[in-house]
Amino acid sequence: MSVQYFAPASVEEALQLLAGNSDYTLLAGGTDLVPRMNLRQIKVLRGLVYLGNIAEMKGITSHNDYIFVGALVTHSRIAASELIKEKAPNVWYASYHMGTPAIRNAGTIGGNLVNASPAGDSCVALLAADARVILKSRHENRLVPVKEFFVDKGRTVLNPGEILYGVQLPMAGQGIRKGSSYQRIGLLKGSSTAITNVAAEVEQDGEGVCQACRIAVGAMAGTPLRLAALEEALAGKKIDRDLINQVVKDVDAWINPIDDTYATAWYRRKVVKVLIKRALLEASGLEGSEGEV
C-alpha cells in the first residue's frame, strides 16, 4: 500500500489538498487513528494529511459570548488552561481525566469529536456545554451545534473534504448562575476509556429555579447522547433532592447502553443513574464535588 503524505502549514492549503482528494485521511494526534492502523483495521489508506503544523487551529481565545478552542488543541493544553477550567469546567475535567499523560499530550479535542466514540470524553462535555463546531470546506463554513454533529458510532455530519476547524463554547448570560459537573467511571484510574460518563450543566436564577439544563451521557447509545426528557422535567422548577431522585428514576426509558469489553449494558444501566444523580446534585449546588487529583 503506497500512501501519500502531506503536512500543510495552513487551513487554506489543507482544504485545497482535500478538494481534489476528499478520500485522504486526516491525522491530528493519531491516538485514535494509529492504533487502528497497527491493528490492521484500516483497509484503505491513500493519503495522510497531517494537520499538526496548522498553527491557527491550535489556539484558545476568549470572545464576547464564547470561547474558541481550535480543533488541534491537545487535552494537555486544555487541562493546563485556567480560562477553560474557570469558564467551562466540564470541558476541562474531560480532558484532564481522559487517557494518560502521553495520550493527552498527543490527542486533540477535534480528534475526539470526529472519532465520535459513544463515550468520548470531550464529546460528552461539549454536548452538555451546548458547544458549536466550526466545519470548513473549500467553499463553505458551517456552524453546527454539537447536538447535531454525531450520526452514529464513529460517524458525524462532517462531509468528505471538510475539516473540523474548532469549537465554540458559549458563555452564560448575565445574572445566571451556571453550575456544572462531570462524572466518569473507568476500569482503571489512568489509561482507560470511560465505561460511562455524564456531564451536566444547570443554569439557575437567584431563587434556585432552573432556567435551563443540559445532561449528556456517554455509552448510552451509538453516540454520546443528550437526555432531553430529563432536562425538560427539571426546567422551570426549583431543584431539590426529591426532584432529582424523581427524574433519575425515569432514565431507563431514554437509554440503550452499549455492551462491550469494558462493561455490560446491564452494569452501565445501573451505574449511569448513580452518576447522573451525583452530577445533578453537584451542578445544582446541592452537593460539593469530591476532592480528587
Added chain:
Amino acid sequence: MEIAFTLNGLAVKVDVKPADILTDVLRQKLGVLSVKKGCETGDCGACAVLVDGELVNSCVTLAPTVAGKSITTVEGLIVNGEMDIIQRRLAEYHGTQCGFCTPGMVMAIKALLNGNPHPDEAEIRRAIAGNLCRCTGYQKIVEAVQSITA
C-alpha cells in the same frame, strides 16, 4: 520519504514510509532498542519517548510527523557517561524488575520532573498512569521518585 530530526541531541536523517510508526523507525533504522513494543495501541507506555520535551507514545506517532522535532530516549539521558538520577534511583530502589517497562517509565518520570521538580505522591502516580508495569506494583517506583524530589 526522507525526514530529519534531532535524536538525543544529534541531527539525523532517515528514510521512512508515511505509515511507519516512530517506534519501528527508532528501533529498526536508528538502532534505538530501548524503545519497546508492548502493545502498539498506545495503552502500555513501553514505547514512550519525549518529543520536544513532551511524553509521547512512539507507537501511535507516525514517523513523518516528527520531522524537525527533537526526540529523547533513555540513551539520551546519559551525559558524559553519567546516568540521570532517575536511572540511578530506579535501580537502587528496585523500581525495575524485568526491565521491559523501564525505559518508558524513566521517560515518564523525566517528563514529570522537567515540569514539576517537587511533585507529591498523587502527582507522581498520575504522571506514570500510562506506563504499565506488571512486576513492581509501582510502589518502589514511587519511592524512587520520592527519593529524588524529597
Added chain:
Amino acid sequence: MGKVIGQRLPLYDSYRHTTGQTRFTDDIYLPGMLFVKTAKIPVPHARILNIDTTGAERVAGVAAVITHKDVPNNYWGAFVQDQPVLPDKYVRFLGQPVVAVAAVDEDTALEAAEKVKIDYEELTPVFDPEEAMQPGAPEVHEGGNIAKFGGYDAMMVRLGDVEKGFAESDYVIEHKFHTAMNEHAFLEPHCSVAEADANGHITIYTASQTTSWHQFLICGVLAAPINTVRIVSGPTGGGFGGKSNPSTEFVVALLAKKTGKPVKWRWTREEEFLISTVRSADTFWMKTGFKKDGTLVARQIRYIQDTGAYNDFGTYGMMKLTSQINGPYRIPNVWFDGYVVYTNKQVTGPMRGYSITQSVSANETQMEIIAEMTGLDPIEVRRKNLVQDGDILPTQQVLEAVGVRETLDAVIKASNWYSK
C-alpha cells in the same frame, strides 16, 4: 549494619534496564532475518478439510510457508501429547495458528498469510466445562472432554472418613465457587529467534522460564538429538508462569531449518490475549463441616478445572492443587474429586501460585463465614486450626518444620491487626 546486610542493593542487571541496554529477544536483529505471521480461521472449533498455501508462496519476499506436514513430531505436551504445533485435523480455539509464513518483513508475511486458503467445516464449540462434561456435549477431543488420571476421570484424594466427619460436625456449609480466567499480561510479548548453523544445528534465543524443559520439548518436536539444539534464554520481560512452555519456538526453529536463515516470531498484544496460555477458570463445590468452637472436621470438594483446548500442564495443575485443598489448616477427613476438562478456549497453564490461588480464595472465604457463624475472632478460628509438625495432609504428606503459626503472629504484629 554491614556492607551488604541491611543495605538496599540494586539488582545486578537493573542499571542496564534503566539505561536501555538490556537486550530482550525482540531486540535481536540478525542479517537476513525473516519474520513470521500465521494464518488462522475465524471460528473456535472446526474440522480442517484442506489447506492451500500456493497463494502465499507466490507473494514476493516469502521465504517459506509451513503446515503440519513440515513438523516431524507434530504433537507435544507435558503430560499428554495432545497439542499440535500446527493443527492437521481440528482447530480447537479461536486464533489457533494453522499455517506459518516466514518473509522478509512482518507486512509481507501478513499479506501472504492472508492468501492462505483453509477450507474447514465449522463444528459446535463448547465453552463451559460443566456443559463439556455432559454426555452428548460437543467433543473437543475424540474420546471425550475429560482428561484421564491413570485411567480414571478424576484425580481422587481421600483422608479419613468424610461422612463420619460431617455427622460429627455441629455445622456443615457448602458453596459453589467460580473463579475467572486470568491473562499474565507481562509487558514483553512472546518472541523468539532461531538460526541454523552450517551443520543444521539450531540456536533458539527466547525468553524462557524453563530453558532445559524447552530444549527437551523442542528436540522432541524437531526429532533432533539434544546436542543439536541450543537454547539461549535471554532476559524475560515478565513471565509469571506464562513463559513456562514453548510457544513461538517450535515454529521459528522449523522455519530456520527450512530456510537456513534467522527467523523471528513476535506475538502482538492481540495474539497474547487470544492465544497465549492463561490461568484456568475453575468451578468447584466446597463443603466443610466444623464444631461450634470452630474446629474443622471434614471437607468435601468436587473440582472442575477448565484446561482449555489442550492439556498442557493441566494434569500437573490438578495434582499440585490437591496439596493445598486444606490450605494451612488441619482437617482430618477429606474427600476430593478433581476433573480436568477440555473446552474450545485458549490453553490454560501456570500462573503465579499455579492452581493454588483458586482454592485458597474459597478456603479463606469459608474461614470468614465460619468465624461469623461461630462468633469467633477470624484470626482465632484460623489459629485454632493451623497445621503443625506431624500433621498429615490429604495427599498423605507428613508435615515437618511448619512455620505458619510464627508467620501469622509476625503478620499480626507487623500489621498492627488488633488496633485496626
